Amino acid sequence: MGKNPEKQILTELSDYQYGFSDPETYVFKSHKGLDEDVVRQISGMKEEPAWMLDFRLRAFRHFQERPIPTWGADLSDLDLDDIYYYVKPTDVASRSWEEVPETIKDTFDKLGIPEAEQKYLSGVGAQYDSEMIYHSVLENLEAQGVIFLSIEEGLRQHPELFREYFSSVVPIQDNTFAALNSAVWSGGSFVYIPPGVKVDLPLQAYFRLNVANIGQFERSLIIADEGSQVHYVEGCTAPLYMTNSLHSGVIEIVVKKNARVRYTTIQNWSNNVYNLVTQRAKVFENGTMEWVDANLGSKVTMKYPACLLMEPGAHGEVLSVAFAGPGQSQDAGAKAIHFAPNTSSKITSKSIxxxxxxxxxxxxxxxxPEAEGVKSSVVCDALLLDPxxxxxxxxxxxxxxQDVSLGHEATVSKVGEDQLFYLMSRGLTEEEATTIVVSGFIEPLVKELPMEYAVEMNRLIQLQMIGSVG
Amino acid sequence: MSKLEIRDLHVSVENNPIIKGFNLVMQGGEVHAIMGPNGTGKSTLAYAVMGHPRYEITRGDILLDGQSVLEMAPDERSRAGIFLAFQYPVSIPGVTVANFLRTAMNARRRHAHLPQEEISILEFRKLLKSKMDLIKMEYSFGGRYLNEGFSGGEKKRTEALQLALLEPSFAILDETDSGLDIDAVRIVSEGVNAIRGPKMGVMVITHYQRILNYLKPDFVHVLFDGRIVESGGQQLALQLEEHGYDWIRDKHGENLIA
Incomplete structure (x- = not known):
């Protein structure tokens, strides 16, 4: 894994916030800002087919014409000219463990992440003890015809399949940042599940697999063929230590007839990051798509996982939690678009x-208009911790x-004085009392997570709450 | 044996004086009943002892084993050994009874003078079941969200379960019998008797004599207009049951004018 530069996390660039010097050890680094040359260079470095270069250039031109959206979170401080759009890291670790700030190491320790994984997460070492374990998992998947590759390898090894579905869910024109991603994407996963195959274990992009998945402009494509089933998990609860200030990913998912896909994201960005992500799924006849989405950290997050319900019987669900700490803006939500009759959707959004x-x-x-017999429910609950x-x-x-059944509920609650008093009267400190109220609030999401993530998520909430009581 | 002493206590809520010179000394192992008509400050007394921030103590002191607790936050008072069974326990959605109680036990261990290790899940389960047996509670309760959708009786029984697990030196039961049918009052009271053992001091706040048939108070006090106006044994409670509170009003009503 360490031999292939594409398989490493794209690491820190120009930022000196954490006291890093700019290590001049990259194989290639584009100049700051974006122009057509940079787009051509990226495509060239990846040795892409002509159609992909053409796609990138079209996306770039479209991006140039699109304004930065002003309808949502405040993006006025985002300087798109001050970003490196492509870095090909060397195959040598670009920094030493000693250089990683103590605060980050401390958080890793609190989360109970083993040191080998900590090093990988911090971009220090790519060699990783459990490589052998996931090799055998991958062999097992391959035997079933499952394709699980980095997005670049997907394009190289399965050009026709790739081309058939790539950008079929998120077109260039979808939004400004989808256009940007389409121009400069790098890293991400390519997944194909053959008809009838049910993948039992969650596929984890979670730093264990062969993808440089936490790149700045990651792009993932998941295709679940008829009657197949898969749960894909991305992210991890450790703080994503990135000095790049912009993360703008695109996730495309195709859920064919009778297939079922769950995509779980847990991300905890460092608080300088603009996290502007496009997640869309197209769901066909009687298929089910579930987005489970937990967003913590970042300076600004804008993220609205979408289900496009294309054929009768398609069902889409979004279950999301956003935690906006001091100085942070979490602009999150969901989209359900019912194109066909008898489709259904359920959106549950919780924010703290x-x-x-x-x-x-x-x-x-x-x-x-033609989507009769639709059922949908939207529930938004907000919890405010401070005045x-x-x-x-x-x-x-x-x-x-005409014939639709809709439910919409929104609640806003505060951690009440009476709740705190009740909990404190049992011996919990104010901070512990607030934390347990928050844990209870997000319980509907946490219980949907794989066990190890649920445990980490709860610990993470505890960490977020430290110092919450003045 | 522990001692809880309340000296010349004055409590105001939003600048309204409610408790006006309350005195009481409770020894561990004793049961004191505080009775009185509505609006005389019974629940205010309970909240003030537990340290609710909205209940301002304007004069007097509360001493646990000779130490004033006035500067202590509710959680510190709890860990020092004071417990309040709430008349209206609040619900905490998403937090199971078992998870909450384990968190509470661990908080007490963590913040103890000599911090202890967290209780293991296995050990906790065993303990929880044994306490649930004491108050005849089904084990499935442990998996329900705290007080969410609980009936009145279920809430009171859950309060008793917390009392059983936290083993305070002084427990205040704030109208634990209100809203319960006769059987439920008996079950909860028997539970409290099983829990309290020879050392725990119990302050039972109630309107009615019924619960006292089970808890058998050593002392009965009548609270009127923010202070104790009568004290006696269990026969005082019987007298109140028979004659109501009117004679108390007649005898001590002049205080209201002042």
Missing amino acids: SRGDGRATYRGLLKIL ESRSDTYPTIEVNA
Whole structure:
């Protein structure tokens, strides 16, 4: 794994916030800012086919014409000219463990992450003890015809399959940052599950597999063929230690007839990151798509996982939690677009705001004229921890059909004085009492997580709450 | 034996004086009943002893084993040995009874003078079941969200379960009998008797004599207009049951004018 530079995390670049010098050891680094040359260079370095270069260039031109959106979170401090758009790291670890800040190491320790994994996460070492273990997992998957590769390898090894589905769910025109990603994407996963195959274990992009999945402009494509089933897990609860200030990924998922896909994200970005992600799934006849999404950290997150319900019987669910700590803005939500009759969707969104953190639910539920017999429910719950915390809800509902059944509920609650007093009267400190209320609030999401993530998620919430009581 | 002493206590809520010179000394192992009509400050007394931030102590002192608790936050008072069974326990959605109780036990261990290790899940389960047996509670309760959708009786029984696990030196039962049917009052009271053992001091706040048939108080006090106006044995409770509170009003009502 360490031999292939593509398989390493794209590491820190220009930022000196954490006291790193810019290590001049990259095989290749584009100049700051974005122009057509950079796009050509990226495609060239990856030795891509002509159609992909053409796609990137079209995306780049479209990006240039699109304004930075102003309808959502505040992006006015985001300087797109001050970013390196492509870095090909060397196959030598670019920094030593000693250089990793103590605060980051400390958090790893609190999360109970073994040192080998800590080093990998910090971009120090890529060699990893459990490599042998996942090799055998991969062999088992391969025997069933499952394809699980980095996105670059997917394009190289399965060009036709790749081309058939790539950008079929998220077109270049989807939004400004999808256009940017389409121009400069690098890293991510390519997954194909053959008809009828049910993958029992969650596929984890979680730093254990062969993908440089936490690149700045990651791009993932998952295709679940008819009657197949897969649970894909990305991210990890450790703080994603990235000095790049922009993460703008695109995740595309195709759920064919009777297939079932769950995509779980847990991400904890360092608090300088703009996390602007496009996640879309197209769901066909009687297929089910479930997005389980936990967003912590970052400076600004804008993320609205979407289910496009294309054929009768398709079902989409989004279950999300956003935690906006001091100085953070979490603008998250969900979209369900019902193109076909008898489709159904369920959106459950939970947000927590602490300090002057701001959590926004922004959702779209759209029912097209021919989509009769649609059922949908949207529930948004916000929990405010401090008087200056803020929560906003912007649910947009467009119904163009007659026979639909809709439910919408929104609640805002505060951790009440009486709740705290009750819990404290049993011996919990104020901080412990607040933490347990928060844990209970996100319990509906945590119980959907694989066990090890659930445990880490709870610990992570505890960490977020340290110092919450002044 | 522990001692809880309340001296000349004055408590205001939003600048309204409610408790006006309350005195009581309780020894460990004793049961004191505090009775009185509505609005005389019974629950205010309970909250003030536990340290609710909205209940301002304007005069007097509360001493646990000779140490003032006034500067202590509710969690510190709890860990020092004071317990309040709430009249209206709040619900905590998403937090199971078992998880909450384990968290509470571990908080006490962590913040103890000599910090102890966290209780293991296995050990805790055993302990929880043994305490649930004491108050005849089904084990499945451990998996329910704390007080969420509980009936009145279930809430009171859950309060008793917490009392059983936390083993305080002084417990205040704030109208634990209110809203319960006769059988439930008996079950909860028998549970409290099984829990309290020879050392725990219990302050039972109630309107009714019924619960006292089971808890058998050593002392009965009548709270009126923020202070104790009558004290006696169990026959005082019987007298109140028979004659109501009117004679108390007649005898001590002049305080209201002042």
